[in-house]
Amino acid sequence: MDGVQRSIKEIEDEMAKTQKNKATSYHLGQLRAKLAKLKRELITPSGGGGGPGQGFDVAKTGIASVGFVGFPSVGKSTLMSGLTGTHSEAAAYEFTTLTSVAGTLKVHGAPIQIIDLPGIIEGAKDGKGRGRQVIAVARTCNLIFIVLDVGKPLKDKAIIEHELEGFGIRLNKKPPNIVVRKKDKGGIAITNTVPLTKLDNDEIRAVLSEYRISNADVSFRQDANVEELIDVIEGNRIYIPAIYVLNKIDSISIEELDLLYKIPNSVPISSRNWWNIDDELVEKMWQELDLVRVYTKPRKAAPDYTAPVVLKRGKSSVEDFCNAIHKEIFKQFKL
Template sequence: MGITEKIKELEDEMARTQKNKATEYHVGQLRAKIAKLRAQLLEPEKKSGAKGEGFDVMKAGEARVALIGFPSVGKSTLLSKITDTASVSAEYAFTTLTAIPGVLEYEGTRIQILDLPGIIEGAAQGKGRGRQVVSVAKTADLIMIMMDATKSTQQRQLLEHELEAVGIRLNKRKPDVVLKRKNGGGIVVTKAMGLTLTKIDEKMIKSILQGYKIHNCDVMVREDITVDEFIDVVLGSRKYTPALYCYNKIDSISMEEMDKLARQPHSVVISCEQDLNMEHLKDRIWEELALNRIYTKKRGEKPDLNDPLVVREGATIEAVCHQVHRSLVEKFKYAVVYGKSSKFSGGQKVGLNHKVAPDDVVTLFTKS
């Protein structure tokens, strides 16, 4: 029996099992087995796939956005509208047969956008070219899921299901759980002070770990997690990626339908055909990427506002140093910061751990 058949058999067994207190441990073990098999299903492709099968596109710019959707939703047209690259487009399905990169210039920063081939149902089982699509999606800083506003909302659920099956968690953060393997002493589970686990218990945690042949491990749980979230922690290969849901062809639906779509979390509505909402889409991409522009200036000179450094939200002076040159951290003495993160209008002297704010100006000082 192949891996796909084993997964189907376990899913059928889980569907047949009545969900109650008596069966929750059995269901938890089934979920763990399914997750383990899915990981095995995906891993061999990376090692044994034929040369040239994947979409090995060099990363460029300050961030990467993967554009994913079913065939013929307008991805290629969108890429040609908001970047400097013209992607092939046509009125029939499966036009894009390889990953096509484009660069979005946004207020002095460069964001790479990859137009990936139309994902289809069953991508997690390797149907079509879905396996390669999702492998590239895992390298993205943001996944933009493009949909046809005139079609069923089920398209969103199907795409989310495919990405979930290959270990991509959309708009979620990594569970606050620490696993530390050891040579002996069994499994020891510790909870944060005052924490009550309502969706999983110590017995289930130990059962899942033993299912993965982990018999000696310290587990520190700092939040109320689910069984699936704990399985994700054990596997360790999950990618937690922000997602933006982009609904195209709004010129073909009613105002009421458009308003309903636009009000959904992490969503934006556009029309490639009519050039509607394109500038707002660029703004939303920037917001969802959570990037900050930082400017540097030499002592006694004005800052160069035409050449910003781009760092992640919450980045420190150390990250700024790495952006300028990796050797700067070793030579770092102190920095002076001007802007929102500074306590004083005339600048503040700070160390490597100081968190910068959007549009801060930084002067770096090194040891002589």
């Protein structure tokens, strides 16, 4: 894998020294596409099972899963133990948690799986520490808690986002509204319903050429950039909501706390004193998971509000509801 990382560094260096203008747009498009193809090998290494990109074994339970990602010693294990009652080793030294620890938190009648992952370090996406295994598990979660120390939240936030981004995770983003439809002949046809201000046709054609796409209809329904086009072609990106959990607010002033609230999608907490967790963090988690509760009503009886059937929004049809109870029910259902 060292050869791949060396090639990535060479391309990044070349991109850094190449000025972007009309004459270089095609070349830069090719470089970005080559870079994405190399990074793909870090996400899904060749050679089959057992590769370094495999995650820790985590048996899926509950209606949804939330993964804790952060640097060592930011309080993930203390938060995990408090939320779920599951013991996750916590101590005042780095790398206390060496494998994933799973527990369950019940919220509004829904069992939510909480996964405490080992602390990652800068360079995790390239295999440092156990970073690639950690991020591989994070890719399977429905929501990510990025746990940060309030002493340096913005710096650590940027590093972790960069690591996750390099592993194909797109935080708090929607899939780009771009359609690439391959065809047998006719060349490349590019259409857009909004003006494209972040890339030009030369870049688009360069990216398609690098992926050996010579015949396709490419439709842009948003003002996209070249990375978003590459994401669509690669097709292996994961779009996951994230909450930035800013821990250890018991160590800062009220004025500093006011500044933390300006960070988007953030919830300042103290896991040690259990401040702001049940009333704000858990509720924010429920909103981001976007779950719905369906209550059953027995015949000739009042609705049962004690045991809702919890479904994911958008997957809450009658069939989904029946399958959540038992897969045989819908087969006998009379529409």
